[in-house]
Amino acid sequence: MELGKAITGLIMLACFIVPIIILGFIKKRNKKQIVNSLSDFAKQNHCIIDEYEFCSNFVIGIDKIHNFIFFLQKYDQENKIKQINLSEIKSSKKLITKHGHNIISRLDLLFYPLSKNADAIDLEFYNSEQSFELNDELQTLEKWSKIVANQLQ
Template identity: 40%
Template structure:
């Protein structure tokens, strides 16, 4: 092969790879920005993020020492932030809300993590992991919500055992 063919081949490969590299870099920058926002929000509540997960529309962080959750939800127009002290939470559960699209067909509408507050007349706290009005199709939200439900319930169980001891 001659040098000209090699140079053209290398340029073509670089041009084909460039969109993937730029997209990946853009995604990492957005994730870093969201994580910084979540950490700053937690810091405002004298909390520190020790474990976190970031998605396209939400970010969730846990402070294991203070037993607190910080949650960021991005919609088309705004960013919603929630700080939850787990000492006020009884348990958590997954709410899978579906809507009917035909006679015998349903589709996922919302996927929420519902935190039930201690006390009879206090409303539950809802953390929205997926909303069909915002996202076209769910991604890894099912795995993520199951993971966080398990983490939160485990922390709450340990907290109750420590109180009993």
């Protein structure tokens, strides 16, 4: 009788734990694929990612030697990749857009080119219309704003 309860308990426990483990593996594999895609894009442009950070649906990286920022954002099955030559950038600015009662709706890192004819380049870290939950995007924006500012000096 006790053995039957123990076996039933173990089976029920496995039914809850196995899906969580599988989801963890899938998330880890997706992260690795996104990071590899960014690294491959950098290599195609004769750069090497020195430092990178993965956050929810994007990865940002920098080649400090060649002075490039690489940004890959994943929406469903589509990847958007941006490459920014920091040698052509005058300054950068973090932009936190709020609505309502201090509810964050967008987080962006803006790059202002040296050329006055060129438009600012926008890296979208978070958009409430695309993702309902704000995770580590704000901390990532703060960190990368500092990294870019240091690189521009």
